[in-house]
Amino acid sequence: MPAAKTPSRTATAGKANTINDIARLAGVSKKTVSRVINRSPLVRQDTREKVEALMRDLGYVPDPIARGLAFRRSFLIGMVYDNPTAQFIVNMQYGALDSLRDSGFELVVHPCDSRSPGYIDGVRRFVQQQKLHGVMLVPRVSEDQALADMLDEIGCRYVRIAAVALDAPERMVVTHDHDGAAEVADYLLSLGHRDIAVLTGPAHYRSAIERTRGFMGVLERRGIALPAGRVVEAGYTFESGVAAAEKLLAATPRPTAIFCENDEMAAGVYRVALRSGIQIPQQLSVVGYDDSPLASRLWPPLTSVRRDTRDTGRVAAAMLLQPEDAPRAMASVRPHLVTRDSCQPPP
Amino acid sequence: MPAAKTPSRTATAGKANTINDIARLAGVSKKTVSRVINRSPLVRQDTREKVEALMRDLGYVPDPIARGLAFRRSFLIGMVYDNPTAQFIVNMQYGALDSLRDSGFELVVHPCDSRSPGYIDGVRRFVQQQKLHGVMLVPRVSEDQALADMLDEIGCRYVRIAAVALDAPERMVVTHDHDGAAEVADYLLSLGHRDIAVLTGPAHYRSAIERTRGFMGVLERRGIALPAGRVVEAGYTFESGVAAAEKLLAATPRPTAIFCENDEMAAGVYRVALRSGIQIPQQLSVVGYDDSPLASRLWPPLTSVRRDTRDTGRVAAAMLLQPEDAPRAMASVRPHLVTRDSCQPPP
DNA sequence: CTGAAAGCGCTTACAG
DNA sequence: CTGAAAGCGCTTACAG
Numbered sequence: 001m002p003a004a005k006t007p008s009r010t011a012t013a014g015k016a017n018t019i020n021d022i023a024r025l026a027g028v029s030k031k032t033v034s035r036v037i038n039r040s041p042l043v044r045q046d047t048r049e050k051v052e053a054l055m056r057d058l059g060y061v062p063d064p065i066a067r068g069l070a071f072r073r074s075f076l077i078g079m080v081y082d083n084p085t086a087q088f089i090v091n092m093q094y095g096a097l098d099s100l101r102d103s104g105f106e107l108v109v110h111p112c113d114s115r116s117p118g119y120i121d122g123v124r125r126f127v128q129q130q131k132l133h134g135v136m137l138v139p140r141v142s143e144d145q146a147l148a149d150m151l152d153e154i155g156c157r158y159v160r161i162a163a164v165a166l167d168a169p170e171r172m173v174v175t176h177d178h179d180g181a182a183e184v185a186d187y188l189l190s191l192g193h194r195d196i197a198v199l200t201g202p203a204h205y206r207s208a209i210e211r212t213r214g215f216m217g218v219l220e221r222r223g224i225a226l227p228a229g230r231v232v233e234a235g236y237t238f239e240s241g242v243a244a245a246e247k248l249l250a251a252t253p254r255p256t257a258i259f260c261e262n263d264e265m266a267a268g269v270y271r272v273a274l275r276s277g278i279q280i281p282q283q284l285s286v287v288g289y290d291d292s293p294l295a296s297r298l299w300p301p302l303t304s305v306r307r308d309t310r311d312t313g314r315v316a317a318a319m320l321l322q323p324e325d326a327p328r329a330m331a332s333v334r335p336h337l338v339t340r341d342s343c344q345p346p347p
Numbered sequence: 348m349p350a351a352k353t354p355s356r357t358a359t360a361g362k363a364n365t366i367n368d369i370a371r372l373a374g375v376s377k378k379t380v381s382r383v384i385n386r387s388p389l390v391r392q393d394t395r396e397k398v399e400a401l402m403r404d405l406g407y408v409p410d411p412i413a414r415g416l417a418f419r420r421s422f423l424i425g426m427v428y429d430n431p432t433a434q435f436i437v438n439m440q441y442g443a444l445d446s447l448r449d450s451g452f453e454l455v456v457h458p459c460d461s462r463s464p465g466y467i468d469g470v471r472r473f474v475q476q477q478k479l480h481g482v483m484l485v486p487r488v489s490e491d492q493a494l495a496d497m498l499d500e501i502g503c504r505y506v507r508i509a510a511v512a513l514d515a516p517e518r519m520v521v522t523h524d525h526d527g528a529a530e531v532a533d534y535l536l537s538l539g540h541r542d543i544a545v546l547t548g549p550a551h552y553r554s555a556i557e558r559t560r561g562f563m564g565v566l567e568r569r570g571i572a573l574p575a576g577r578v579v580e581a582g583y584t585f586e587s588g589v590a591a592a593e594k595l596l597a598a599t600p601r602p603t604a605i606f607c608e609n610d611e612m613a614a615g616v617y618r619v620a621l622r623s624g625i626q627i628p629q630q631l632s633v634v635g636y637d638d639s640p641l642a643s644r645l646w647p648p649l650t651s652v653r654r655d656t657r658d659t660g661r662v663a664a665a666m667l668l669q670p671e672d673a674p675r676a677m678a679s680v681r682p683h684l685v686t687r688d689s690c691q692p693p694p
Numbered sequence: 695c696t697g698a699a700a701g702c703g704c705t706t707a708c709a710g
Numbered sequence: 711c712t713g714a715a716a717g718c719g720c721t722t723a724c725a726g
Contacts (some may be wrong), residue, residue: 017477018703034705062475065421068412068702069718076455086433086640093456106455108423109440111721120488129408130453181724182374236643267644274646293433294644297585297614299621365719376697381721413719416702545698 017060025058026051037062064104074131076103077320080123080147081138082114084237085264087292088309090224092138092161095313103321104135113139120150127156134158134320136313142166143206150233157324159316164209173316177207177289180264180335181259182304183275184287187303187337188257193226197248198253199265201236208236209290211261230255234265241268249276249284256346257285263292263304270298285343294307301340309335348427359427362408370480371403373398384409405637411451421478422452424667427470427494427653428485430463431584431612434639435656439485439508442660450668452480459486467497474503481667483503483660489513504671506663517675520663524554524636527652527682528606531634534650535604539692540632544595545604546612548583555583558608558636576604580613588615596631603693604632610639610662612690613649632690648687655680 019037023030027048035043036051043051054060055240064075079096083089089111096107110126112119127135134157141147142160149168151158160167163177188196198215201208212231219226234240234249239258245268260266266288270280278284280300288295291306315331366384366576375394382390382411383398390398401407426443430436436458444452457473459466464596475484481504483510488494489507495514498505507514510524523587535543545562548555566573579595581587593617595602607613612637616629625631635642638653662678 020703030704031713032711035712038705044711047711055699061472063416063478063703064410065415065478066474066718067705069410069416069720070703070705072705072718074412077454086437089431094458097456097458104476106423106457106473107445108453108455110453111441123407124454129451130411131412154671175670271644271646287559293585296642297618297641297645300616328622367719376721377720378697379695382726383695385721391695394695412722413702416704417721419702419721555714 016063019062022051022054022058023059025041026054029151040323041185050186062098068131072131073133076108076130076132077105077317078108078110078126078132078135079138080110080112080126080135082106082119082141083110083138085262085290085292089138089311092136092313095310095315096136096317098310098314099174099321105321108132110135112141114144117344120147121143123147123152124150128154129295131254136316136320137161139163139207140205143311157320159319161316162314165330166206168328169330170308170319173312173319174335175207175307175312175332175333176335177210177307178214178217179335180289180307181211181261183335183337184217184259184305185215185218187339188285188287188343189218191257191285191343193257195227195253195255195347196257196259197226197230197232198270199241199244199248199258199260201261201265202231203233204235205321207231208261209332215259227253227255227337231263234263236264236269238268241265242271243268245269245272249273254278254284257287257343261289263288263290263294263302263322266302266304267294267298270302272334279337281342281344285345285346286306286342287337295338295340298342302338303336303342306337306338307335352477363410364405366409369398369401369405369407373401399473399527408451419617420480421479423479423693424452424664425455425457425477425479425482426485427457427459427473427482427488429466429488430485431640432609435637436485438565439483439654439660439677440569442657443483443664445657445661446664446668447610452668453663455479457482458498459488461491464537467491467494470494470603471497471501475496475501475568479503483663483667484508484556486510487552490645491568504667506666508659508663510553512677513553515675516677517666518676520666520680522554522654522659522680524557524654525564527636527654527684528608528622528683529556529565530682531606531636531652532562532565534686535606535632535690536565536569536571537603538632538690540604541693542574542577542600542602543604544577545607546571546582546588546595546616547578547606548612550580552583555580555608562600562606574600574602583609583611584612584614585611585618588612589617592616592619596620596625601625603630604634604690606634610635610637610642610649613651614641614645617645617649628689628691630694632693634684634690638685641688642685645689647689650687650689651685652682653685654682667687 004240068074137160161173173202232244234244288304291304295304373397415421484507489509508520521604579591581591635651642649642651659680
């Protein structure tokens with residue numbers, strides 16, 4: 001005979017209720033309770049209501065660890081990233097958590113170094129050992145096809161967040177960096193700038209490729225050709241922005257505006273301009289990308305492209321919570337220009 | 348008869364090995380394998396070695412979900428915080444992960460709003476539903492005694508990261524904000540400043556209390572009294588720094604130096620000084636606290652107190668991985684001043 | 695030092 | 711629409 005359980009157990013008792021308690025008190029089998037938990041249609045309406053009421057009254061929540069063991073899959077969503085921008089990561093986490101709240105799922109974070117040889121194996125172990133329900137792939141690891149292939153191979157669901165569609169629609173959140181940069185081009189042209197420099201991110205980053213394409217596309221359509229040497233590749237870092245700006249601002253003639261493909265590099269341009277006595281925006285207009293906290297801390301406050309990273313994280317996590325057979329559509333998040341005081345018509 | 352298992356299963360087979368496979372291949376019971384996994388001393392040395400070799404060869408890793416169910420405790424560490432500084436949070440996560448790597452534990456993040464009434468219940472559900480192994484409490488939630496009491500009550504291990512010892516030694520990582528601020532005072536005095544303003548954080552934050560105490564303590568010991576109105580409470584935000592600086596810099600005489608209890612507020616002081624034509628450091632020395640990325644993006648680069656947040660996270664997580672009966676000692680992390688270009692002797 | 699039985703709290707596969 | 715049995719991969723409690 002199995003150990004008898006105290007029948008008087010209530011929500012306030014020391015030990016939590018289990019599916020057995022609910023089943024016993026509802027006068028049904030635990031399998032039926034399980035069906036209610038998993039929203040199976042194979043339960044009579046009144047049975048379902050009785051069980052649900054009981055669960056609510058006793059504050060019963062099914063144990064995710066036990067369900068995980070039976071399902072061979074945990075109630076954890078992983079977030080995999082290799083990104084030095086703290087604000088971006090934190091906002092992405094907040095967004096993901098917005099979607100996971102009250103879902104019974106939790107967020108497990110996995111920063112990694114995508115340049116280290118073993119990083120894909122590291123993600124594999126992370127996913128397999130914890131039997132993750134799915135993972136969010138944040139740029140720039142989201143751009144790594146080998147990583148996506150590995151996840152596919154081990155049967156792990158994932159969503160990739162990237163500047164452009166790299167995968168099946170149901171696995172993508174597209175951030176349309178192309179359009180954000182195009183908006184910058186429109187804005188600078190509308191102010192009258194015709195000699196504009198572009199400080200790009202690393203040429204192998206999709207975000208940098210798309211931002212450059214979006215920006216240059218507008219110029220081309222308007223028939224504007226930039227002088228030689230105006231498009232300079234940098235590394236998305238402050239230091240790389242300083243180095244690139246030093247060359248760019250020493251040129252004769254000097255560009256009247258610089259589009260920096262992120263705010264960190266824009267801060268580098270500010271630094272060099274200040275040192276060289278070049279006034280922003282009177283002598284030089286500057287635009288960034290990201291609308292990081294830095295943008296409004298700089299002087300003058302930096303005009304920049306905002307991406308709603310929190311919303312991006314929210315959408316990506318929500319996609320992973322969808323049932324496998326749900327309608328499959330690509331998600332989109334749109335950037336937009338936030339105008340501050342770092343631009344004016346050319347001198 | 349239970350379903351027979353393919354005896355030829357290897358590390359490369361589709362399905363992962365289980366404790367049963369190891370037991371069968373080693374010719375021992377699964378209980379013995381379990382003892383090896385859990386480092387029980389009750390295993391003969393040669394038995395242990397045989398089992399360990401087998402586990403290694405087959406790449407066997409015990410399933411944390413199954414262990415979690417049997418232990419009634421997961422292999423997850425929670426990080427609970429309510430802190431707007433992205434870099435601080437991210438560094439804390441990196442540090443925690445440094446300690447968790449290859450431990451079989453993973454990090455689950457739980458940002459929350461400590462001003463919302465239900466937040467303690469939210470943490471309780473988080474901890475109980477996931478049966479967390481332990482949680483890291485980051486400032487400012489680490490200062491909330493009601494939260495610590497709740498965790499104690501439900502039997503959840505925790506480590507509090509705070510400016511000062513608030514709890515039993517084995518539950519504390521102390522960041523000694525007192526000493527960091529004292530170092531700032533020594534430095535400014537050594538430059539010759541005697542009329543210094545202090546822009547404090549919210550008066551009910553332990554970090555702000557300790558930074559103010561540490562700073563003022565040095566002045567008192569040196570017999571230096573500040574003019575009235577030199578200690579101003581602000582809110583650790585950029586905007587509050589701007590507001591406080593506006594008053595402070597309009598005073599006559601003006602202080603020759605300002606110690607800001609974080610970098611965000613120092614950025615606010617920079618903003619006002621720039622607007623008012625007050626030169627830093629020629630006419631005003633400024634010191635921050637945190638040594639955030641912002642500190643080196645400002646011009647002139649900001650002298651600030653660095654706290655090794657990553658190390659703090661590392662230490663806190665490591666404490667949670669210790670066996671319950673391990674020697675119990677308080678952990679300490681020490682701040683130190685990073686000198687840049689925002690200070691010089693008074694005019 | 696080692697093992698057979700029972701159990702952790704769920705779900706799957708099967709039967710009715 | 712509902713349920714009894716077996717199982718997920720481990721550990722605890724007990725016995726030897």
